[in-house]
Amino acid sequence: MESYSYFPTLVYREERPDLIGQVFPFCNQKLDEVREELSTVCQSENLRANEEMKEISKYLLASAVDILRSQGYSVEQYEFLIEALWAQELHRGSMTNVHVHKNSQISGWFFLSGTEDGAYPIYHDTRMNKSMVELDFARNTEVVAATDSIHFNNMAPGTVLFSNSWASHQLGSGSSETTMKCIHFVISHKDKSCST
Numbered sequence: 654m655e656s657y658s659y660f661p662t663l664v665y666r667e668e669r670p671d672l673i674g675q676v677f678p679f680c681n682q683k684l685d686e687v688r689e690e691l692s693t694v695c696q697s698e699n700l701r702a703n704e705e706m707k708e709i710s711k712y713l714l715a716s717a718v719d720i721l722r723s724q725g726y727s728v729e730q731y732e733f734l735i736e737a738l739w740a741q742e743l744h745r746g747s748m749t750n751v752h753v754h755k756n757s758q759i760s761g762w763f764f765l766s767g768t769e770d771g772a773y774p775i776y777h778d779t780r781m782n783k784s785m786v787e788l789d790f791a792r793n794t795e796v797v798a799a800t801d802s803i804h805f806n807n808m809a810p811g812t813v814l815f816s817n818s819w820a821s822h823q824l825g826s827g828s829s830e831t832t833m834k835c836i837h838f839v840i841s842h843k844d845k846s847c848s849t
């Protein structure tokens with residue numbers, strides 16, 4: 654029997670440890686400003702307008718446009734911009750809620766620190782109608798058509814993940830005593846103005 658795979662959900666990964674030194678001290682400073690003693694998840698204000706984030710913003714924006722172009726979008730019609738950049742810190746056993754980023758195109762994470770058994774990203778099945786008729790499936794390490802989520806539990810400092818913003822995602826909890834720090838980013842667009 655023939656089979657066809659349509660409407661894929663793509664996650665892109667790149668290793669960029671060379672960018673950590675440019676933003677790590679600034680992100681730590683911003684997390685220190687909002688950290689509460691009993692909080693297990695800490696998130697900074699939106700850092701998109703800060704000069705210290707300029708170089709990583711350029712990289713994230715250029716990569717996002719390249720991804721959208723490779724997916725077949727007519728990127729020349731739009732102006733893309735960094736909608737949000739948040740420094741995040743997750744302690745042992747903490748996690749974020751499953752979410753998407755409406756009115757945007759690409760989102761992802763840039764990992765600043767962490768360990769293999771620390772917090773990690775999870776992408777959930779984007780086929781919204783599948784959950785209405787879901788059967789139990791044999792869970793194993795192989796990704797199959799029945800798989801309902803993908804766990805990226807091998808993040809290293811400098812790992813960058815990109816996906817379309819409609820892909821449900823979250824940070825899952827880990828058992829490490831070492832906190833995981835990252836930058837969560839969202840890239841949006843607007844139509845280019847017509848010149849007359």
